[in-house]
Amino acid sequence: MRLYEMTAAELSRRLQSREVSSAEVVRSFLERIDEVDPYLRAFITRTPDLALKSAGEIDSRRMRGETLHPLAGVPIAVKDNISTLALRTTCASRILENYIPPFDATVVAALKKAGMPILGKTNLDEFAMGSSTENSAFFPTRNPWDPGRVPGGSSGGSVVAVATGMAPLALGSDTGGSIRQPASLCGVTGLRPTYGRVSRYGLVAFASSLDQIGTVSTTAFDGALLMNLIAGYDPLDSTSLPEEVPDYRAGLEPGLDKLRVGLIRYGRVDGFDPEVTEAVNKAASMLEEHGAKVGEVSLPLTDYGLSAYYLIAPSEASSNLGRYDGVRYGFCADGDSIEAMFSRTRGEGFGAEVKRRIMIGTYALSAGYYDAYYLKAMKVRTLIRRDYEKAFKKFDLLLGAASPTPAFKLGEKTEDPLQMYLSDVCNITDSLAGMPSLAVPGGFHSSGLPLGLQLTARPMQEKLLLKTGRFFEEQRAEYPLRPSLDFLEERGGDYEI
Amino acid sequence: MPFDFGKEVDHVARLARLSLEEDEKERMAGQLSDILKTARRIQELDTTGIEPTSHVTERPAVLREDRVRPSLPLDKALRNAPRREKGFVKVPRITVSEQDQK
Amino acid sequence: MKYEVIIGLEIHLELLTASKLFCGCSTAFGREPNTNCCPVCLGLPGSLPVFNRRAIELAVTAALALNSEIRLWSRFDRKNYFYPDLPKAYQVSQYDQPLARGGYLEVDVAVGKRRINLERVHLEEEAGKLVHAGHSIIGSGYSLVDYNRAGIPLLEIVTAPEMHSGREARLFLEDLRTVLLYAGVSDCKMEEGSLRCDANISLRPEGSSILGTKAEVKNMNSFRSVELALDYEVQRQEKVLSGGGSVVQETCHWDEENKQTITLRGKEGSSDYRYFPEPDLLPLVLENTFVEDLGRSLPELPSERRERLREQYGLEKEEAFLLTANRELGDFFEKAAKAYPVYDNLFNWVQGDLLYQLRENDKKVEEIDPNLLAGLLQLLDEGSINRPVAKELLAEMVQSGADPKEMVRERGLERISGRDRLLPLVEQVIAENPEAVENYRQGKNKALAFLVGKVMAATKGRADPAELNRLLKEKI
Numbered sequence A: 001m002r003l004y005e006m007t008a009a010e011l012s013r014r015l016q017s018r019e020v021s022s023a024e025v026v027r028s029f030l031e032r033i034d035e036v037d038p039y040l041r042a043f044i045t046r047t048p049d050l051a052l053k054s055a056g057e058i059d060s061r062r063m064r065g066e067t068l069h070p071l072a073g074v075p076i077a078v079k080d081n082i083s084t085l086a087l088r089t090t091c092a093s094r095i096l097e098n099y100i101p102p103f104d105a106t107v108v109a110a111l112k113k114a115g116m117p118i119l120g121k122t123n124l125d126e127f128a129m130g131s132s133t134e135n136s137a138f139f140p141t142r143n144p145w146d147p148g149r150v151p152g153g154s155s156g157g158s159v160v161a162v163a164t165g166m167a168p169l170a171l172g173s174d175t176g177g178s179i180r181q182p183a184s185l186c187g188v189t190g191l192r193p194t195y196g197r198v199s200r201y202g203l204v205a206f207a208s209s210l211d212q213i214g215t216v217s218t219t220a221f222d223g224a225l226l227m228n229l230i231a232g233y234d235p236l237d238s239t240s241l242p243e244e245v246p247d248y249r250a251g252l253e254p255g256l257d258k259l260r261v262g263l264i265r266y267g268r269v270d271g272f273d274p275e276v277t278e279a280v281n282k283a284a285s286m287l288e289e290h291g292a293k294v295g296e297v298s299l300p301l302t303d304y305g306l307s308a309y310y311l312i313a314p315s316e317a318s319s320n321l322g323r324y325d326g327v328r329y330g331f332c333a334d335g336d337s338i339e340a341m342f343s344r345t346r347g348e349g350f351g352a353e354v355k356r357r358i359m360i361g362t363y364a365l366s367a368g369y370y371d372a373y374y375l376k377a378m379k380v381r382t383l384i385r386r387d388y389e390k391a392f393k394k395f396d397l398l399l400g401a402a403s404p405t406p407a408f409k410l411g412e413k414t415e416d417p418l419q420m421y422l423s424d425v426c427n428i429t430d431s432l433a434g435m436p437s438l439a440v441p442g443g444f445h446s447s448g449l450p451l452g453l454q455l456t457a458r459p460m461q462e463k464l465l466l467k468t469g470r471f472f473e474e475q476r477a478e479y480p481l482r483p484s485l486d487f488l489e490e491r492g493g494d495y496e497i
Numbered sequence B: 001m002p003f004d005f006g007k008e009v010d011h012v013a014r015l016a017r018l019s020l021e022e023d024e025k026e027r028m029a030g031q032l033s034d035i036l037k038t039a040r041r042i043q044e045l046d047t048t049g050i051e052p053t054s055h056v057t058e059r060p061a062v063l064r065e066d067r068v069r070p071s072l073p074l075d076k077a078l079r080n081a082p083r084r085e086k087g088f089v090k091v092p093r094i095t096v097s098e099q100d101q102k
Numbered sequence C: 001m002k003y004e005v006i007i008g009l010e011i012h013l014e015l016l017t018a019s020k021l022f023c024g025c026s027t028a029f030g031r032e033p034n035t036n037c038c039p040v041c042l043g044l045p046g047s048l049p050v051f052n053r054r055a056i057e058l059a060v061t062a063a064l065a066l067n068s069e070i071r072l073w074s075r076f077d078r079k080n081y082f083y084p085d086l087p088k089a090y091q092v093s094q095y096d097q098p099l100a101r102g103g104y105l106e107v108d109v110a111v112g113k114r115r116i117n118l119e120r121v122h123l124e125e126e127a128g129k130l131v132h133a134g135h136s137i138i139g140s141g142y143s144l145v146d147y148n149r150a151g152i153p154l155l156e157i158v159t160a161p162e163m164h165s166g167r168e169a170r171l172f173l174e175d176l177r178t179v180l181l182y183a184g185v186s187d188c189k190m191e192e193g194s195l196r197c198d199a200n201i202s203l204r205p206e207g208s209s210i211l212g213t214k215a216e217v218k219n220m221n222s223f224r225s226v227e228l229a230l231d232y233e234v235q236r237q238e239k240v241l242s243g244g245g246s247v248v249q250e251t252c253h254w255d256e257e258n259k260q261t262i263t264l265r266g267k268e269g270s271s272d273y274r275y276f277p278e279p280d281l282l283p284l285v286l287e288n289t290f291v292e293d294l295g296r297s298l299p300e301l302p303s304e305r306r307e308r309l310r311e312q313y314g315l316e317k318e319e320a321f322l323l324t325a326n327r328e329l330g331d332f333f334e335k336a337a338k339a340y341p342v343y344d345n346l347f348n349w350v351q352g353d354l355l356y357q358l359r360e361n362d363k364k365v366e367e368i369d370p371n372l373l374a375g376l377l378q379l380l381d382e383g384s385i386n387r388p389v390a391k392e393l394l395a396e397m398v399q400s401g402a403d404p405k406e407m408v409r410e411r412g413l414e415r416i417s418g419r420d421r422l423l424p425l426v427e428q429v430i431a432e433n434p435e436a437v438e439n440y441r442q443g444k445n446k447a448l449a450f451l452v453g454k455v456m457a458a459t460k461g462r463a464d465p466a467e468l469n470r471l472l473k474e475k476i
């Protein structure tokens, strides 16, 4: 087994026992990136020199006998909407193409403090708006299980990096499914923590009341390792939660006795692949066989959740993205007046999907429409939270699909925004309610593409999610799942990008 | 109810300071009409007496102490500014209509 | 037709915190441009706001001083608009759930005391500052932006439309300023922009109860220009209305140079701020005890002090007014009065010579030790010095802070009195001026004054004039 095929936990063990050096580990991942990334394009910016430099530092600190963080020396990839000091942070947008932050996001500062070398910044849908990573202003990322398909989005780059061994771990962000949906489309594990559990300081805002930074990993245990590092109160983010951070690794051993699981019956949601429903049902039986009590639960507002989400998120986005005006940073168009400069900068700097959402949001907040759109959506959000409260009176955990279908084809939905939005239908209500939610591999579609399960728990119950995620891993013959990437050999060097 | 976003496009684009090409406007009008039609489905729900949720975190704001911390050095603060002059950020002529909305 | 003038004011006030509302940058005035800035106040992507406790305390204190009702639960909203001095393209402000509602201020206007009601008091963030290539915004080829000011805590106070002239508006503002200075929440400098005022003004036929169309006047940079601008606007609207025209709702800019208002009307008409609750800040929830503690530590306010000064020191209304209009002057008076309880004399010296010398020497009253003035007046009352010497000493005291008692001792300035000390001087003058002595003996009273003057010259005015007169008469 090569180093890049190992889990973060295994790398951590070998680093701590000094079987390998961080420099060796980082080199292995860098070589893998060189081999795979030209075809899949998970990274916007690669930082091999920086990664090797911090690996070297960690190695010499370890040589000196310093006590290090368990993840010290384990490299990581960071979604390119998370601010990195002196390192270009683009949000996959032309408007921030050359933007260099003068500060680190709180999570990035934590990675650096722990001594995790950063391999690079990963691709995403522009400003995290999208479900396929096709909305990147630079290039789309491809699905490693089928390069003709999308990896999902918006954290497509992070997910593909982890799925293919270009990074053992990655940070993503999830506003309305942006970690969970791509994780399920690429066969990896993605955690959206409780809103406020991980600091948002330095995460470029899309929809502030929904955005959360989360983990992408090949196993639930690796997710727990990373959560130990990034979760917690941050005095720089006043929406972050002060509750103590548990050791997410402790007590993850399977044992489902008396676990009450609610199997979600979706209401009138179109476009569900029957094999997805089958996979979810199978997962439910597995839980039941191992001592869990499974019952059915309906979240009747799922369908309305999508509508509410597509008012709330764009509204907040329209405000959050006002700052890209060509004055202090970012792309700036010419204009002989301030008005002309503002409008041209934004008209030319933003891509189509971002502009669509800014338009919807501006409209939904504007005079005369606020009550009918934004305010109404926020009331629906209250109803959705009540749905959850009700469900969690009966169940400890909700089980459903992380995506209604396996990965779809590149270009299939780019001309139809509504169809694209529907691919997040399973993820959105959790986001609106602020609940933690985990996507974990749930077998394969007959086409050979991976399918994902989604687990949702009460606020702050990430550990229960990870524990259950771990249970599903143990049921599988092999994990982590690795795509074969045969196409690299088949197509050789002339694979069309 | 039929819904046409077409007549709103110019006004909303102006509010959002987005210059749009003609064909872009047309495409957007169609797409936004569809999206908003779906979004309007929430009107079917009865929300009488329901408080809106603007924050899922049910706790009050935290307050920090009034202590001065170092600011960014000027070169870092303005590093990304496209147009600078003598330590200031430079912007084009400010029009009456832009000033009036203040 | 006679018109009634209706004026409402919107006052913005920078609060006296050390750091900004949402970040740790300094609020110091006059720094090099863009050197008090960080990711938060520059609105860099990913930055987030955190409340400054002191700003909340000062805002609550100000609201309490203005008799406004503090709301224990309030919320912050985003006011969205594009302008180069607004780093995030929204201002964090309070819209439908402000920190405080209602309130009033008792103002002495021409017709006596009037209560001007307030509608609300709320907290928001300051924007940056624009510097223009030309002398004003309009017509400048380009502008320069300084974000040092961006994010300073700003208090907005909105009055009811209850003032009826430029003068009333000015008096209200001056009183408001005094109250806020007493409360210690702001330095209230209109010249530096830490106190700013916009006005809504409309006219209606006398007796009518329907509000006329209003104009909003901005850019008034002194109390005087508030009065001038509103008076100008009254005349302008009167002319429009009596000419059969109607006032258009508009924003105008006070042009200080040409003493007139200029219309600023955008082609798009009124703005649409798309307010919505700020998701990055949780609601502001205050404990009752927090507000009560601030209420208890609220200093005595000018109106209360005015009453007390009149009662305690027997001062006239105008006298008490002078001492409250300037808080430090009142403090000086009260401290001096403890050591020198001849209140009317003290007040006369404070109002007269002291204020004169402060102006002459460009000093502030807080730089002077009130006990020194008290000591000086005691010397005068005891007869140790005379009035001209006292005035000279006061001047020196203000200039250098020297203690009059010391100066008197060191320089031998005390009055020369007593037969023993004066008699040799008198005899010497009689001996040296036989002509004048002769003239006096022949009934020329002027000659006596001449002899007195000679002694005074010799003693540099320190001789006791009454005793000197007596001795001269006796000896001649």
Ligand SMILES: [Mg+2]
Pocket (backbone or CB within 6 Å): C093, C124, C156
């Ligand atoms: Mg305001």
Ligand SMILES: [Zn+2]
Pocket (backbone or CB within 6 Å): C020, C023, C024, C025, C036, C037, C038, C039, C040, C041, C042, C151
């Ligand atoms: Zn700052």
